[in-house]
Amino acid sequence: MKINWGIIGDARIARNFVIPGMQAGKYSKIVAIASRNILKAEKTADNMGIEKAYGSYEDLLADKSIDAVYIPLPNHLHVEWSIKAMEAGKHVLCEKPFALSIDDVEKAIKVRDRTGKKISEAFMVRSNLQWLKAKELIKKDEFGKLRAVQGFFSYNNTDPDNIRNSAEMGGGGIWDIGCYPVNTSRFIFDEEPLRVVSSIEYDPVFKVDRLASVLMEYPGGQAQFISSTQITPFQRMLFVGTKEHLEVEIPFNAPDKVSARIFISDNFTRAEERELIELPVCNQYTLQGDAFSKAIIENTEVPVTLEDTLKNSAVLLAIFRSAQTGRWENVSI
Ligand SMILES: NC(=O)c1ccc[n+]([C@@H]2O[C@H](COP(=O)([O-])OP(=O)(O)OC[C@H]3O[C@@H](n4cnc5c(N)ncnc54)[C@H](OP(=O)(O)O)[C@@H]3O)[C@@H](O)[C@H]2O)c1
Incomplete structure (x- = not known):
């Protein structure tokens, strides 16, 4: 059917x-x-x-x-x-x-x-094999306790006609791509951040955020990320536990013609010491x-419930508040 x-x-x-x-x-x-x-x-x-x-x-x-x-x-x-x-x-x-x-x-x-x-x-991302695998590996005893997350998501788009550069349409980097490190760190921690602090630079003409750094305090540890709409395209998510670290190489625009890759190690000082996990080729939109x-x-149940959306939105809104107040902001619904 x-x-x-x-x-x-x-x-x-x-x-x-x-x-x-x-x-x-x-x-x-x-x-x-x-x-x-x-x-x-x-x-x-x-x-x-x-x-x-x-x-x-x-x-x-x-x-x-x-x-x-x-x-x-x-x-x-x-x-x-x-x-x-x-x-x-x-x-x-x-x-x-x-x-x-x-x-x-x-x-x-x-x-x-x-x-x-x-x-x-x-x-x-919530349906993609690489994220299901990352969560499975991070939950294992070998990983220890997840304590620190570092994320990055950027692209370079200065087209005045693009919806991302319209403040009235809810443009800007936090809504467009910052939502992913928030979503995936919540997914992997399996917890909600308690409070956040951020620094946001706005485009003087478009009035949308073009560079943001965010720190989120979870019950179990800390997560930080940078999002930007005006630097070279890059993305990465790194999860560090008490015994191992795990890196999702292309976390958001995951490849669909070749295997997505996850790296894992318990003592990463040289590239060859990391174990490479190649996922079966898949299309995350399929x-x-x-x-x-x-x-x-x-x-x-649907893949992402509106109750989950509520929690993700609360974090994003606290990030905007913090940049305005210059202080930590509690995540509240
Ligand atoms: N999940 C992902 O991987 C992913 C990736 C990229 C984007 N997105 C999301 O998908 C959405 C669309 O992004 P996009 O880059 O595809 O945008 P887009 O090409 O600009 O498409 C937006 C569409 O909205 C319609 N629209 C209705 N009212 C409009 C208005 N006032 N101004 C402009 N367009 C209007 C237009 O369709 P008609 O002219 O045909 O009516 C337009 O083609 C965004 O919410 C974005 O965050 C998700």
């Missing part, structure tokens, strides 16, 4: 990664795409073998043959369209960051509970789509 999916918005992430990823899956069929411009929707539908194209998001939501929608809209529109989709009877997979405020997540939780629809924030479709088919 396959779930019939509709795509809301002819977004780059949808065309380049999520649609082809889901089309390669076992449980998902992309049957329609909607754009505010019907010509764009028709072009993508033609290019990608999608049956139906709609010239408005409302028209797609009115299509009774569609079970679930994927929402890759600019960040400020995520909650509005997720709620409209659930009210129209659709399950929802919505891009990160799901919301820009706690109130908005809570609003969506109420609609989810009333409509009984399934909804998940599209943190594809895994994410199938995990969500399966949750619908089997009526089980």
Whole structure:
């Protein structure tokens, strides 16, 4: 059995990664795409073998043959369209960051509970084999107790027309990519940070954060990361325990044509002393789509619950607060 999916918005992430990823899956069929411009929707539908194209998001939501929608809209529109989709009877997979405020997540939780629809924030890392493996290895006795995490995620994008450079749309590095070190450190620690402190540099023209350093205090240890939208692309996540360290080489834009790699060592002083773990080749968007479709088919929990989204959002909002106050900020919902 396959779930019939509709795509809301002819977004780059949808065309380049999520649609082809889901089309390669076992449980998902992309049957329609909607754009505010019907010509764009028709072009993508033609290019990608999608049956139906709609010239408005409302028209797609009115299509009774569609079970679930994927929402890759600019960040400020995520909650509005997720709620409209659930009210129209659709399950929802919505891009990160799901919301820009706690109130908005809570609003969506109420609609989810009333409509009984399934909804998940599209943190594809949570379905990726390399992250499941990293967690398994870090939980082993050999790793000792996880105490320190260091993360990095950057790219260089100064396009004034890109949604990431629009403050009104919820642009900036923390919402776009800082959300990943927060999400994955929470996932691996299996705990919530208690408080955070940050330093944020804003772009003087775009008014979005372009360079940020963050320190998060967890009950079990500390995590820090840098995110930036205006330096060379780089990403890495490093986890250090009392007995071993583990590094996820390409933690977020994980490769789908070659094996993802994890390095592990109990005494890393030279490169050859690290054990290399190569994961089976996989596509994280295929895994994410199938995990969500399966949750619908089997009526089980979605990959990332809105309760988890609430906790991730609370950390991100505390990071912004700390940069304003210049002090530690408690993470609170
Ligand atoms: N999980 C991941 O790996 C990943 C990677 C990249 C991005 N993302 C997320 O995916 C979302 C989309 O990112 P993207 O880079 O694909 O963006 P994008 O190419 O700019 O696509 C956004 C789409 O939203 C629609 N839209 C509706 N109202 C809009 C408005 N007022 N201004 C601009 N676009 C509007 C447009 O579709 P129509 O014109 O067709 O209506 C547009 O194509 C973001 O939330 C981002 O955080 C996730």
